[in-house]
Every structure is written in structure tokens, then in C-alpha cells.
Amino acid sequence: MTSKKGKKQEQKTRIPEKKKQGQSGDKFEGVENLLTRTERYIEENQKSLTFIVLAIIVVIFGYMGYRHLYVAPLEEEAVSQMYNAERYFEADSFRLALYGDGNNPGFLDIIANYGVTKSANLANYYAGISYLHLGEYEDAIHYLSRFHSRDEFLSAIAVGAMGDAYLELEEYEQAASLYEKAARRRDNNFTSPIYFLKAGLAYEELGQYRKALEMFETILNDYPDTQEGAEARKYIGRVQTRIN
16 A cells, blocks of 8 residues: 555656646747747738848849949959059059050049949059159048058058158158058068058157157067168167167
8 A cells, every 4th residue: 555655755746747748838839829920920921021032132133243244344444444554653654654644544544434343442552652652642641541452461551651641741640650550460571670660760750759669679579680670779779868
């Protein structure tokens, strides 16, 4: 015979099972209700949803058509049209490179006529450097600031060139900031020590001698085998004297 105590324990163990079954049933019922509401929403808003799906498809295929049928041929044409401007640039004929020679377009024409292309973006860089050489510094800053590149080396040169333009305009704080930015953008033994040196000289011009010292010491410590590294001790000594 089962004792009263045993029966009570058996009942206790059975109660949680019923509760568990009830909880599972509630969960399944909740899921079914959610599915029913979703189906009802789709039925009630079928037209709207169809228009949304069609709109997405139109946007995707429209973008693909735009890239392949419009931009790609335009890019090809821009590359061809910019060839002579690049040759003038390489020959230091910067005005011809900018404005063209009457028969062939210059960089400004490429920017105006092929704005959506990669060639037009590159033309901003060429135009900025051309204006820098011509001493038209505000125009140089304008076009260089419009140039964007994933190539860290080329983008560092563009930022450094903007620093050169600001330096010529005697806006030393802006120049120093851009030089430092260019130096840190692409760590290498070619551009980095050059721009750290320029940053140091600009900070020195501002009277920010400790900041200048930081730039020169960075050259000495990180790029000792470069030409700038060999000169760094001289600049460090000069700035330390001014600090003291």
C-alpha cells in the first residue's frame, strides 16, 4: 500500500508536468495567433506591399541600368578626353592642363561634363595641384577638398597639398593640422617624415614649440634613416632652445 506521504509526493511531481504542458500550449497558441495576425495584415495590405516590392525592384534595376548603360560609357569617354590634360600636367603646362588648348578639354571641362565619373574625381586632384603651382591657393584648396580616394598614399598627398596652400595664405594653424593629418594618414618613409617636418615648422611659426618638438622627435624616432631624420636633431635643438 502506498502511504499518504508517498501519494502527496506523487501529486507534487505531477502538478509541474501539467503546468509545463499548459505553458507549451500557451506558447503554441501565441505563435498561431501571431501567424494569423500576419496573414491578416498581408491580406489587408496586399496592394501596398505589392507596390513596395515593385518599387524596390525598379530602384535596383534602375540603378544597375544607370551604372552600366550611362556611367560606364561616360567613364570611358572621360578617360579618353582627359588624356591630353594629363600630358600637359606632366609637362608642367598647368594652365593648358586646367583650361584645355582649344581642341582638347582641360581638367575643369572634365569636372563640369563628367561629374559622376571617377575621372572627374581625379580631375579635382589634378586641378588642385595645378592651381597650387600657379599660386592660386584658394582655388587649389577648393578642388583638393573635393577629391576623395581610398588610396591612402594619394589622399595623404592631397591633404598635404592643401596644407601647402594654407601655409602660403599664412593660415599656419590650418596648415599644421593638415600636415599632421597627412603624415599620419599613410605611415611610410616617404611622405610621413616630410609632412611631420612641415607640421613642426608650421607649429614653430605659431609659437607652439612643444607641439613642434613632438613632430621633430617623431621624425627622429620613427624615420631616422630618412633625409628628414638626419635633419631632425637640428630642429629639435632649435625648438628646445626656444622652449628654455
